[in-house]
Amino acid sequence: MPVSDPFGGIAGVLAAEPLAKHSQFGVGGPAQWFAQVADEAALRALVLRARDSGVPLTMLGAGSNTLILDGGVRGLVVRYDDRSFTASDGVVMLGGGCMMPRAALDCARRGLAGVEFGIGVPGTCGASVYGNAGAFGAEIADVLVDCDAMAPDGEVQTLDNAACRFAYRFSAFKNSFAGNVVIRARFRVTPDDAASVRRRTDDIQRQRKASQPYGIRSLGSVFKNPPGDAAGRLIEACGLKGMRWGGAQIAEKHANFIVNVERATAADVLELVRRAHDKVAERFGVDLEREIVVVGEPALSATGIA
Ligand SMILES: Cc1cc2nc3c(=O)[nH]c(=O)nc-3n(C[C@H](O)[C@H](O)[C@H](O)COP(=O)(O)OP(=O)(O)OC[C@H]3O[C@@H](n4cnc5c(N)ncnc54)[C@H](O)[C@@H]3O)c2cc1C
Known part of the structure; x- marks a missing residue:
């Protein structure tokens, strides 16, 4: 059974920390x-x-x-914030907390090609390996050499690309290596003209701004694309674009995005997710799979600390 202060003696552990401020969507209990x-x-x-x-x-x-x-998250929530970036001999090594857009821009500045797609992934390296993040035709699996992961017993092991068993928005960190923390990863890059790398990076950013909600809180793509189709197209075809529930809305610009238009709650988002899923299943017989990760408890008192 957990004791009342299991982290006594470890500096920097906060109790009842509001997680909304650690979420780009801006919602969530403590x-x-x-x-x-x-x-x-x-x-x-x-x-x-x-x-x-x-x-x-x-x-x-x-x-x-x-x-x-x-209702917040029971237990300990950790953000691993090593944002280091080093480059040598055709490989960039990123700390697990390094932001992918930062890595894309740093690579462009140094004339290193390969991770331009990172500009479209507003998350950390560690989570991007976990989810095999990708944008506009490239993904982590295409460039990852290997990564170091800490197991629940504190041991660190190196997993090469094959061991990560990448697939579309999937890696072994979602099943056989669940509970491991990606603490750093190495990516293959190739020397190129810095201006050309920057131009490609900017092109991806332009496409992203043109096709996705930008400058408003969202969670990225809500559902994975089903084989041969696009979740956004299916949701739009069901007439759900622009549908609002509480403070959340299925984005007008892209139906696979839910945006926080006015103090949304997680419950608002889940209701829209449910409606989109069920309507698409009813109309097209397609069982959309969630891409977003859902954590925590729905009820306010779930953590016993609210
Ligand atoms: C506007 C917008 C656009 C987006 N566009 C794209 C896109 O084009 N392509 C794409 O793939 N994604 C996209 N996303 C989604 C998101 O940016 C990626 O999934 C990203 O990789 C998540 O990083 P994060 O640090 O925010 O992860 P979080 O949301 O904080 O965590 C995601 C998962 O990773 C796990 N995790 C976190 N850190 C680690 C670690 N160190 N080791 C192991 N597991 C860990 C968490 O437990 C959680 O299960 C977009 C999101 C937004 C808001």
């Missing part, structure tokens, strides 16, 4: 405990203490793909 750490030793101390105390551990990156429920 974490029972929360810590942001930037090095491997500090992460290991938390991972081991959580394991030994029977406290569930939830990793959070930049919160760009995660819907945090209104």
Whole structure:
């Protein structure tokens, strides 16, 4: 059974930290405990203490793909914030907390091609490996050499590309390596003219701004695209574009995005997700699979700390 303060003696662990401010969508209740750490030793101390105390551990990156429920998250939520970037011999190594757009811009500045797509993925390296993030025709699986992952027993092992078993928005971190934390990853890059890399990076950013809601809080694509089709097309064909529930709305610009138009709650988002899913199933017989990650508890009192 968890004890009342399992993280006593570890600096920087906050109780009842509001998670809305750690979510790009801006919603979510509190974490029972929360810590942001930037090095491997500090992460290991938390991972081991959580394991030994029977406290569930939830990793959070930049919160760009995660819907945090209104009742908050029981246990310990950790943001691994190593934002390091190093480049040598055709490989860039990113800390698990490095933001992908930052990596894309740094690579462009140095004339390194390969991770231009990162400009379209507003999340961390660690989570992007976890979800095999990709944008406009390229994805993590295309460029990852290997990554270092910390297991729940604190041991770090290196997984090469094949061991990550990447597929569309999938990696082994979602099943056989669930509970491992990606602490750094190495990506193959090729030298190129810096202006050309920057032009391609800017093109991706332009396409993104033209086709997706931009400058308004969202979670990215809500559903994975079903084989041979696009979730946004199916949702739009059901007439759901622009549908509002509470403070959330199926975006006018792209029906596979839900935007926070006015103090949305997670419950508002889930209702729109349910309606879109059910309508598409009814009309097209397609069982849309969620791409967003949902964490936490729906009820306000779930963590016992609200
Ligand atoms: C406007 C917008 C546009 C987007 N466009 C795209 C796009 O084009 N392509 C795309 O793929 N995604 C897109 N996304 C989704 C999102 O940016 C990616 O999924 C990104 O990789 C998530 O990173 P994050 O740090 O925000 O992850 P979070 O949302 O914080 O976490 C996502 C998952 O990763 C896990 N996780 C976090 N850190 C680690 C770690 N170090 N080790 C292991 N697991 C970890 C979490 O537990 C959670 O399950 C978009 C999102 C937004 C808001």
